Amino acid sequence: MSTEPTQREDVTDTDPNADVPGLGSLASNAHAHAEDAHTVAAPARVRPPVQVAGKVLPGWAPWGIVAATAVVMAGLVAAIGWNWALWVVGTVVVGGAAQYVVSRAVEGKRRATDRGFTYAIVAAFALALAPLISLLYTVVSRGAARFDGEFFTWSMRGVIGEGGGAVHAIYGTLIITGCATLISVPIGILAAIYLQEYGQGRLKRALTFFVDVMTGIPSIVAGLFAFSLFSIFFGPGIRLGIMGSVALSVLMIPIVVRSTEEMLRIVPNSLREASYALGVSKWRTIVKVVLPTALGGIVTGVVLAVARIIGETAPLLITVGVVSSVNVNPFDGRMQNLAVFAFNSYKSPGVPPEPSIDRAWTAALVLILIVMVLNITARFIYRRFGTEIR
Amino acid sequence: MTAPAHTPVQAKSITATDLDLYYGSFLAVKGVNITIEPNKVTALIGSSGCGKSTFLRSLNRMHELVPGAYADGEVLLDDVDIYAADADPVQVRRQIGMVFQAPNPFPTMSIYDNVAAGLKLNSRKIKKSDLDAIVERALRGANLWDEVKDRLGKPGMGLSGGQQQRLCIARATAVEPDVLLMDEPASALDPISTLAIEDLITELKKEYTIVIVTHNMQQASRASDNTAFFNIEGTGKPGRLVEVDTTEKIFSNPTHKETEDYVSGRFG
Amino acid sequence: MSSTNVDDLQSVVRGGPARGGAGDRVFRGLATGAGVVILATLAGVALFLIVRAWPAITASAEDLPGGENLLAYIWPLTFGTIIAATIAIVIAVPLSVAVALFISHIAPRRIAQPMSYLIDLLAAIPSVIYGLWGIAVLGPASVGLLRWLEDNLGWLPFFEGPASATGRTMLVVAAVLAVMILPIITAVTRSVFEQTPRRLQEGALALGATRWEMIRLTVLPFGKSAIISASMLGLGRALGETMAVAIVLSVSGAITFDLIGSGNPSTIAANIALDFPESSGLAVNALIASGLVLFAVTLVVNMAARTVINRQMRI
Numbered sequence A: 001m002s003t004e005p006t007q008r009e010d011v012t013d014t015d016p017n018a019d020v021p022g023l024g025s026l027a028s029n030a031h032a033h034a035e036d037a038h039t040v041a042a043p044a045r046v047r048p049p050v051q052v053a054g055k056v057l058p059g060w061a062p063w064g065i066v067a068a069t070a071v072v073m074a075g076l077v078a079a080i081g082w083n084w085a086l087w088v089v090g091t092v093v094v095g096g097a098a099q100y101v102v103s104r105a106v107e108g109k110r111r112a113t114d115r116g117f118t119y120a121i122v123a124a125f126a127l128a129l130a131p132l133i134s135l136l137y138t139v140v141s142r143g144a145a146r147f148d149g150e151f152f153t154w155s156m157r158g159v160i161g162e163g164g165g166a167v168h169a170i171y172g173t174l175i176i177t178g179c180a181t182l183i184s185v186p187i188g189i190l191a192a193i194y195l196q197e198y199g200q201g202r203l204k205r206a207l208t209f210f211v212d213v214m215t216g217i218p219s220i221v222a223g224l225f226a227f228s229l230f231s232i233f234f235g236p237g238i239r240l241g242i243m244g245s246v247a248l249s250v251l252m253i254p255i256v257v258r259s260t261e262e263m264l265r266i267v268p269n270s271l272r273e274a275s276y277a278l279g280v281s282k283w284r285t286i287v288k289v290v291l292p293t294a295l296g297g298i299v300t301g302v303v304l305a306v307a308r309i310i311g312e313t314a315p316l317l318i319t320v321g322v323v324s325s326v327n328v329n330p331f332d333g334r335m336q337n338l339a340v341f342a343f344n345s346y347k348s349p350g351v352p353p354e355p356s357i358d359r360a361w362t363a364a365l366v367l368i369l370i371v372m373v374l375n376i377t378a379r380f381i382y383r384r385f386g387t388e389i390r
Numbered sequence B: 001m002t003a004p005a006h007t008p009v010q011a012k013s014i015t016a017t018d019l020d021l022y023y024g025s026f027l028a029v030k031g032v033n034i035t036i037e038p039n040k041v042t043a044l045i046g047s048s049g050c051g052k053s054t055f056l057r058s059l060n061r062m063h064e065l066v067p068g069a070y071a072d073g074e075v076l077l078d079d080v081d082i083y084a085a086d087a088d089p090v091q092v093r094r095q096i097g098m099v100f101q102a103p104n105p106f107p108t109m110s111i112y113d114n115v116a117a118g119l120k121l122n123s124r125k126i127k128k129s130d131l132d133a134i135v136e137r138a139l140r141g142a143n144l145w146d147e148v149k150d151r152l153g154k155p156g157m158g159l160s161g162g163q164q165q166r167l168c169i170a171r172a173t174a175v176e177p178d179v180l181l182m183d184e185p186a187s188a189l190d191p192i193s194t195l196a197i198e199d200l201i202t203e204l205k206k207e208y209t210i211v212i213v214t215h216n217m218q219q220a221s222r223a224s225d226n227t228a229f230f231n232i233e234g235t236g237k238p239g240r241l242v243e244v245d246t247t248e249k250i251f252s253n254p255t256h257k258e259t260e261d262y263v264s265g266r267f268g
Numbered sequence C: 001m002s003s004t005n006v007d008d009l010q011s012v013v014r015g016g017p018a019r020g021g022a023g024d025r026v027f028r029g030l031a032t033g034a035g036v037v038i039l040a041t042l043a044g045v046a047l048f049l050i051v052r053a054w055p056a057i058t059a060s061a062e063d064l065p066g067g068e069n070l071l072a073y074i075w076p077l078t079f080g081t082i083i084a085a086t087i088a089i090v091i092a093v094p095l096s097v098a099v100a101l102f103i104s105h106i107a108p109r110r111i112a113q114p115m116s117y118l119i120d121l122l123a124a125i126p127s128v129i130y131g132l133w134g135i136a137v138l139g140p141a142s143v144g145l146l147r148w149l150e151d152n153l154g155w156l157p158f159f160e161g162p163a164s165a166t167g168r169t170m171l172v173v174a175a176v177l178a179v180m181i182l183p184i185i186t187a188v189t190r191s192v193f194e195q196t197p198r199r200l201q202e203g204a205l206a207l208g209a210t211r212w213e214m215i216r217l218t219v220l221p222f223g224k225s226a227i228i229s230a231s232m233l234g235l236g237r238a239l240g241e242t243m244a245v246a247i248v249l250s251v252s253g254a255i256t257f258d259l260i261g262s263g264n265p266s267t268i269a270a271n272i273a274l275d276f277p278e279s280s281g282l283a284v285n286a287l288i289a290s291g292l293v294l295f296a297v298t299l300v301v302n303m304a305a306r307t308v309i310n311r312q313m314r315i
C-alpha cells in the first residue's frame, strides 16, 4: 500500500466508512489468521470461535533481548579490543535485528514490522539526544576549570597567558542584547497588535508572510545589513555595540511578532466585546484588557526570544568587533561579547594555548547557563502568569 | 451608610424603524419595526438562527464589530438616532450596556476592578470614595454584595458561574446605562442561579430598560413584560420580527399562527 | 464608606465624553507603522546589501580577492554551502521525523512533554558552542568512522579520501548542522502529526492495524507536505548557519565531493565570519556580494517553504 496523494482528500471526507481506503486489504489480512474457512466460500456462514489471546511476546521481551545482545556484544568487542562506540552501536543494531527475528518467529510478520519500526524510532530519538548529552557534559567538564571569581571580575586587558576574565564580554553581551530587546519589543508587539487587532487586506497578508520569511534570515546576513547600513554613514571602519543590537533586532523582531500574535489570538473575543459593551474605545480595550490578559504569554515569548539571540556570534563578529577591555557605551567603539569571546579565545589562543582555550569553554558554560536560566524563567512565567487565558 | 439598592429611575425607550442587518452581502435580519418600552423587560424569542442576537447587538452597535457587518435603518434611543452620521459607537455603548451568554469577567482583574472597569478603563478621574460607593451600589444592585464584600480584592474568575454572571451585570450597571441588553444571560447557569438572575432582572427594570434574548419560554413568561417573536422562513432567508406584544398576549392569544405554534411548542 | 449620596453618583459616572477617536487613530497608526517598519527593514536588508556589494560587482577582476571575477570567487563558496546543507538535510530529516513520531505517537503521554522540551533545548544552544563541541568532541570521535568509510566505501566519490586525521571534514560539519536543524524540523512535523484526525487513526486501529501500520497509513500521508516544508525550513537554516562551520571545517577552497578529507570548500557564511574582520576595501564589498547571494538563496527557500505551509493550512 503506497501513500497515494488521494489519501489527503480522505481527511476532509465526511463519510466515516470511506476514511481509510487502503485498509481493506489490511482488514482481510487481519482476519486471515482466524478465518481460513472464509476462503472456501462455505454456503452457510459459520463464524470462527472467539479468540483474543494471540501469540504475543511478554512485555519484558524487548528489553531482555537488547540486554542479552549487550552482554554478547560486550564479549565480542572485548575479544577484538575494547571500544565503547563499537559496543553501543553494535548493541543497538544487533539488538534491533534480534528483536525483529524473534518477534517474527513468535508473533508473525506484521507485529515484527511494528516492533522493528518502534525500535528504530526510539533509537533515533536516543541518537538525537546523544549530542545534547555529550555537548552538555563537555561544556560543563571543560568549562569548570576557569569557572572562578576572576573570570567574572577581570577583563582581558593586558592579560597574556593565564588568568584574565570575561567581565567585559558579559557586560557587552548584556548591553548589546538589552538594546536589541529595547528596539525589538515595542516594534514586535505593536506589529503583532496590528496583525491581530487591526490588520486586514494586502498589508496584513504581506506582513504575515514576510515576518515568517524573516525568521529564516541567516544571522550573518543580519550582521551584514547592520554593517552596510552604518558604514554608509560612518565609513567602513565603523564598529559599535549598537550596530550589533540592530543586527540582533532583525533576528529578534520576527520571533517577538510571532509569539505575541499567538498570545493575542488566544485572548477570548468575549473579553474584547465585554469591554466594548462598557463603552471603552478600541485602543483602550487593547491596552487595558487584551494586553494584560496576554501579558504572561507575551513576556514568555520575549524571554525566549532573548534566549535565542543572546548566544549569537556571527553578526556581532562583523559589527561589534572585539576588544579586550571593558566598554559599556554601545555608541562608542568596539565591545566584547561572550559568544565572540568564546570563539576568539578558541580560534586564536596564543602561546601557550591552554589558558585561552579554558577561557573559551568557561565562556561557553556561562552562555549555556544564561540560556538555560532564561528558558526556565520563561516556562515559570508562563506557568505562573500565562494561564489567565483558557 | 448603605444605599437602597434600587431607586426608580426613568429609563429610555428604543425605537427601531425599517432596520435591515447585514453580514457582508448576507441579509440576516430584515425590516424590523419595534418600540421597546422604558422600564420594561422585553424578551426576544424565536428559533435558533432567526437573528435575535444579531438584532440585539445592533441596538448598541456591537453588530458592526463583525468585519463586513453593517446596519441599514434607524434606531432611536428616546429621540436620538444612534446610527446618525455623527454618532460615536463608543458613546452609544456607554449608554446601552450588554451582558453576554457566558459570564466573561476580565481575568486579570479583581472583583472590585471588574465592577469599576467601565469607569477605570476610560481613565476617568474619580475619587476613591466615589468609586467605592459606585462599586458597592452596583454589587448590591446585582444581589452580589453580601457574597463578595469580604473578598473584593480577589480575582473575579474565582467566583462560581452564577456569581460571575451577576458580577458581569454589576459591571454593566456600574456605568449607569439607560438600557441593558442581555443575550441568553442564564443559559450557561444552573436552575438556582437562573432564578437569581431572573429575580434580579425584575428588580433592575426599576432603573433600566431591559432587552433579553431567551430560549426558555418559562423564563420569558416569568420575567418579561413584553415579548417579541422572531422567525425565519428557511436557511439563507432573512429573519424577521413576526409580532411584539405584551407577554401575556403573546403566550395566551397571539395574533399570528406561527407565534402560537412556536410558544406552544409546535415548530414550523 | 463616604457619605456621598449615591443618587448624585449618576453625574459622576456620566460626566464627560469618552470619545475614542483621537486615541484610536494614534494607536492604530503606531501599530500599522510598526508593521511597515518591519517590511521596510526586510527591503532595507536587500537594498543596503546591494548598495555595498555594488563596488565588487562592477570592479575589474584583478582588483578582487583571488584576482579572478566575482563569480569565480563566490561559486566555490556557494558549492560548499549547498553541499553542507544538503548532507545535513539528508541526515536530519529522517531523524527529525522519527523524533516527531516518537513524541506524538510512541512515547507515553507522561514523558512526551518533557522529551519535547529536551528537543527544544537543542535549538536553544548557541551555534558557537556547537562549533566548539564539533571540533573538540565529534570531530576526533569520528576519525575512526571516516577511515572506515575510506577503506570500505572509498570507491564512492564522497568517501574518496584521504580521510582527515582531525575530523574537521564536510561530513562532520553536516552532522553538526543536522543536530542544529533537527529541532525546527521536529517541531513543525510534530505539530502536524498531532493534528491527524482521530477518526482516521481510530479507523485504522479498529480494522486491526498495528501501531506502525496506523502511522504509515494515516499519520505519514497526512503529514507528508509538512515534512516537505519543514525540510525546506531546515534547509534555509543550514544554508545560513555560520559559526559551527567556521569553527569545525578545515578549508582549502577546492571544489570537491569528497566529504571525509581535510581540503573542503568553505561556505558563504563561514567565509564571511572568518575573513570579514581582517578585510578592507574591495574585499569587504566582495564578501557582502557573497552575503547577498546567500540572502537571495535563503529568501527563495524560505518563501517556498512558507508558501507550501500556508497552502497546507488552508486545506
Ligand SMILES: Nc1ncnc2c1ncn2[C@@H]1O[C@H](COP(=O)(O)OP(=O)(O)OP(=O)(O)O)[C@@H](O)[C@H]1O
Pocket (backbone or CB within 6 Å): B023, B026, B028, B046, B047, B048, B049, B050, B051, B052, B053, B054, B055, B066, B239
Ligand atoms: N459573525 C457572523 N458572520 C456571518 N453571519 C452571521 C454571524 N453571526 C450570525 N450570523 C448569521 O446571522 C443569522 C442570525 O444569527 P443570530 O446569531 O443572530 O441568531 P440567533 O437568533 O441569535 O440564534 P441563537 O438562538 O442560536 O443564538 C444566522 O443565519 C447566522 O448564521
Ligand SMILES: [Mg+2]
Pocket (backbone or CB within 6 Å): B052, B053, B054, B183
Ligand atoms: Mg444568539
